[in-house]
Amino acid sequence: MFTFLFISLIVGSLMCLYRVMVGPTPPDRMVAIDILGILVVGMCALFAVYKSRGFYLYIAISWSILSFVGTLALVKFLEGRGFDE
């Protein structure tokens, strides 16, 4: 059962990596990286249930915050502004 769920999430991550590689414009790649971060959060939660250990959820929380900050930094770069505006 868990093997099937993990394989589904890994297939989704490979789809995101496909969009990162062939995406025609820069925002496509940024969207794919953002979605990949949220998928990793889900995968950490699934791993916490699979191993019955709670500390994998710490990785999920910090990964969600880091993905958010990284996406906002990329968006400021996309709008053509500097980081100190």
Add this chain to the structure above:
Amino acid sequence: MSNNFALAFIIIGVAFDLLGCLGLVRLPDIYNRLQAATKSVTLGTCAILFGVFLEFGFSSGGIKALICIIFVMFTSPTAAHALARGSHIRGFKLWEGSKVDKLKEDRKK
């Protein structure tokens, strides 16, 4: 896994994640991909985390899952909104089949 409700929530969440990634691959332009992928992947990840909460109960793991639901539900739509607005400001074109562009009409006023 002892709890069947938790397993059902986790399976629904994984299905939403997979369909969101399929939309990310198949749809034609940046805005369509953004609205297909972000909403369904956010809902799917929140469903997985709620399944984790149902499995662990009100222990330390379950409370961490609830906090993570709150974080994902706040940060992911904010990032998607900023990304859509930034790419519209930068001037990336819509797909040629798109009919309505309300932000452009608002900027003309």
